[in-house]
Amino acid sequence: MSNTKKYWKGIEELKATPEFLQSKNNEFIEDLPVDEFLGNDSIVDTSTNRRDFLKFLGFSVTAASLAACETPVRKAIPYLNKPEEILPGVANFYASTYWDGNDYSGVIVKTREGRPIFIEGNDLCPISNGGSHARIGASVLSLYDSSRYKAPQISGKESDWKSLDSAVSGKLNDIAAGSGAIRILTSTIISPSQKAAVAEFTTKYPTAQVVTYDAISYNAISIANNASFGKAVIPTYDFSKAEVVLGISCDFLANWLSPIEHARQLSSTRKVNVEDKKMSRHLQIESNLSVTGANADKRVVLKPSQIGSAVVSLYNKLTGSSLSTKSLDKKDAIISEIASELNKNKGKALVVCGINDSAIQQVINAINMHLGAYGNSIFLDTPDFTKQGNDAAVMGLVSEMNAGKVDALFIHGVNPVYTLPNGEAFKAALSKVDLSLSFSDRPDETTAVCKYVAPDNHYLESWSDANPRKGVLALGQPTINPLFSTRQSIESLLIWSGNTTNAHDYIAKYWELNFYPSFATLGGFATFWNKSLHDGVVLNNAQIAQDLGTIKITTIPVTEVSAPIADLNSAAALISAASNAKGTEVFVYQKTGIGNGNQANNPWLQELPDPISKVTWDNYVLMNPSEMEDKGFNTINGQVQEADIIDVTIGSNKLTLPVLAQPGLAKGVIGIAVGYGRENVGKTANGIGANAFKFTQFINGTFQSETSGATLSGSVGKYHLAATQTHHTMMGRQIVKEATLEEYKKDNKAGNEDLLLATNLKTIGKDGKAAPKELNLWESFENKNHFWNMSIDLNACFGCGACVVSCTSENNVPVVGKDEVRRSREMHWLRIDRYYSSDMNEEVAEKEGVGAIDKFLKMEIPSANDNVEVVFQPVMCQHCNHAPCETVCPVLATTHSLEGLNQMTYNRCIGTRYCANNCPYKVRRFNWFRYNENAQFDFNMNDDLGKMVLNPDVTVRSRGVMEKCSMCVQRIQAGKLVAKKNSERPKDGAIKTACQKSCPTNAISFGDFNDMNSQVRKTWNNERKYQLLEEVGVQPSVFYLTKIRNKTSKEA
């Protein structure tokens, strides 16, 4: 059937109206308003015509394609003329000198392609002996601090050296013309040439006088020595010569005077071995629980106000004299015991005291005199020149300034507005000074109120020399060109004195004229100079032991000095008068990392946990836990509860800080660390904590860290302190094994009995008991070539934390900040576990019938007694030979090397974190975020300058991968290559891990276990050796030596 159907388009078609028929042939039935549209002029007039449109199109396409390009290209520019000594990829090492006005050390600076990246101790330096300190190791990062001054400043604005020089010279000439007073307030100058430059300046401007100020003062010691011996010097000490050491409020292992040296000296008498089972005895009397006190064999806790009485009472008991003193009640008996012990060891005993009070120091002198320490372990004839501050002169300067008598003040190396007890008064007085100038290389509280800032170079950019003590002469050389428009202070002073010699020439000339004559036998001056520069220190002790002649510089006449203390009786009277403390007593102390706060803007130091409290990024009020309980404060700084914030008020000074429980702290006493509460220093340190220097006081002619009369408020808020360790006891577990010396003398394995597991294997022994090593699930690895092992002597580890900083620096360990530490996410590859003893243990529980639940709850609480014991244990990846992490990784990102190392392949890691969960030591660290180039983590890895500190041999880890200690595999590799070039096996000791290198006490030894003569192999046979958590059967390559305490059976 054909299709005859007709479909209409509409009713119009059906009807076939004329209109429809007419419009049917049009393309569009309705008229289009074409003419109307085209006739509209406004359309033609629009600015976007066709050409423009095409332009826009082209632009957009180009822009879009540009935006879609890959990440920006970073150009690596090759050397046009390669410096002869620089080989890309090979590190250069330069000897130099670290001196920041407080800490001194001869250092070796490791540079890569012209960038200093790592600081270690100089083995030739008789003071550091190759060891380091947290503050010194971290100083390399302070070089790359983007908040440093980039140019000289005039009235807070950036300027240039020409304008600054003309302004300063002009003013100086005016002031000199009017005989106005010019003062130089400086930290101790140990550089002979700098002293010469100052002398040139004072010659040019005869009204100029120098005031030396140490933020942490040791002035009382020189005053006391002046009174006792007529020698106003700080002596040097040799703790290795003492068999009994008594430290009184003296943190000599971590902060006091020359801690690296002291730690090494003391540790040499603490490393017991089977052949010679002798060790020194270390007693400590203190209010705080210092790092030094934590390592003492016996600790006596006294309030700061009682310490003086204890010293006098000790003197009385030692000598049988009867200087007037206050009774210490129950503690008197302990002082008697100490006295009799010291008396028994006359000639082999040493007493050091960290209290900056000349009366107390004078009695200490008498005690040491009585004990025969002088010439044996105390040396007045080779004095320490690093603390020459004169506290009274500083106070005199402030009143002089206040009186408007000072026209020009040059501030060098110190930050008085921050560190003086009356910093505010200094600030006010400074406004009366016409010409105020600071040499600080970075902004601080003082530069904020100075008219001029002539920024000094960082020490790594400077030429320097040093005479830190009689008989030691050192040179420092720059290891990088100045990063900014800065100038060494020595050059600035010379320029203003009219001498345009540069620092290098000036120092060289000075050495040629003054020191070279004594060494002329060595050859020409160039030889002498090059050798000195190469070594960093001048070694020929016989010659430099002569007085090299310190340059006399005009110092301010001291007006406010109290009359010298005539004899011990008047000293005792002064001590007795000062011991009337009211209210809560306060002491301020230095933390190992932050110290006096001059490097507070250094994130490595901020994130370094305090050795004792394990808190990072803050200061806080330390208080005895039982006292806190009485006051209703939270004593558990944990992840669960936050710390209480309190107000501490002394007079008009109020500090608001969180309060932290500190076992072993005297009751009625609080402690606050200095170095915090910085302002105007940079993003890292600004606004952290509060300034405890306000609680120091100027009394009896010296700045003292102890005061009283504080009132404490109740809790005014809550604060989450960021601690890396929130549980403080070993919970009765065999983690740090220890024994007393007496036990060890009887039994080489004391405290380290063989660990045997009960099994039903009849093949092993008759009772089926087996050592964990014998029960294996896995085949043993064969380490045919090398087998890298590490041992750690817990008797030599004082917990100072130098290794932690050193590891951070070597291995590009990221800083994560306070908030992440609060979340327990610190990235340190190496941590130092600190455990307190608890009053509860298995025996006590059994005796008192305490149930299991209560027992463990009580075990968690550190002992509240004075005699709480502390142990330190560095823990890094243990490089297990049957590693639980290796079996669980689904992608083999962590594997075992043929040399016994547990390796982490970052590129392969997919981030399941299974390895970290299965690690019994919890040493694995996960990159929760991207820690570099991330504004959320605005530390050194987020700015181009800060990134210059990164070690190019170590990968910067990306987000989402696991990382951990590699035993410095890059150093092992470098050492192997050196050996290979010489066609030999790596010598034992040639390869040192970063932690090992920095350790001032050589507690860590590292080497090839397959080398029968290596230190580590010998240590393996030591009966004190044990492996941490041996019973888990993971067979670690790191092992420890038990801690031996020199306690009497009565004390034990």
Add this chain to the structure above:
Amino acid sequence: MENHSTANVRQPLILEEKTYHQITEDIAKPIEGKANNLFKVVFTISAILALWGVGCFAYTIGTGIGVWGLNKTVGWAWDITNFVWWVGIGHAGTLISAILLLFRQRWRMSINRSAEAMTIFAVICAALFPVMHMGRVWVAYWVFPLPNQFGSLWANFNSPLLWDVFAISTYFTVSLVFWYTGLIPDFATIRDRQVKPRMRRIYKILSFGWSGSAKQWSRFEEVSLVLAGLSTPLVLSVHTIVSMDFATSVIPGWHTTIFPPYFVAGAIFSGFAMVLTLLIIMRKVLNLEDYITVTHVELMNKIIILTGSIVGVAYLTELFVSWYSGVEYEQYAFLNRATGPYWWSYWSMMTCNVITPQLFWFKKIRTSLIATFIISIFVNIGMWFERFVIIVTSLHRDYLPSSWTMFHPTFVDVGIFIGTIGIFFTFFLLFARTFPVIALSELKTILKSTKENPNPPHH
């Protein structure tokens, strides 16, 4: 009376007088009818939660795992807790369809379809976590032993995580195939009933051209039996292997040989609880009361009593063994679970998993829909806490007290968990609207016998 093999004492599995046609009508209704408002509201909420979860996942991938509450000591927490919880839930479906099939438990026919659907969706939710918890998700495929050009890189066959990859993917594949095989004749029924051409075409594709010939039925039966045979060991193996993530480790509280049976029992326990939670709502909403009856609920409750009791015994065994072992770390780990800072999670687990299911010994409770529903929720919660307790309380205080710390979840942790619940319900609701929620053709095989008993028809 005609010669019939059905036992007289059995309760009917389908209530009311149903004809074959009525069954088809009843089950096809949700697919063919319009969604009501309640459905729309619930679906919208689920979809929003799912999107929120996806957003949290995206945030995690974009920023880093650090947005979760994990730390140096607790490397797994909610992520793996959720993973194990979802995998556990995913156990009931296959158990019902495979093991009960082999045991000729014909009552399973009313519930197996939705239980299997639940399994599939739960496993999808579960599988999200092992992938998402990786620090570098974009290289997640490295867990597969793929030939590659990176050198001699291969997966680590020693790692239980790798076993997981295979266990879960195998389980998912087999479950999906089994589920789909069962769906084919039912899709054909829906196809034949569809009047809308587009829908008809879709169901035509889905039903793989099923014509219902005797040959097809015979092959269908064979495949079902083979798949049931394959699935049965999987039901036991998946959670055994998941438990090995923990059991093969060295962490006190994880390193436990009891884990495989204990985990499998727990998985079935939680799976049945989730089936009950869903079915009690679904039978009401989709008017399937005649098919999913109190008898079903009661039978499932009996399984819950059994598995719940096994789990309870396992908990007590763990405590005993930790004491008996004499290992101080082990002893402390368990003491810390019960009395440490996470005591509340331990006691929530104990209450929900050990005490509440014991109420099912009372017939009144186990035949009460409301009571069952409430207890099933308790079990779901309790089983989540069980995994939380195992993972977090074991990790947060292990060997060295210096590293002990706490885990605090963040909003992202919570968001991701809620998100997966959203994803699960979104899928399940879509399933309920588009798939025959009861195995139609299978159900028809039990109609006659149940209809005729126990009230013999009047002859």
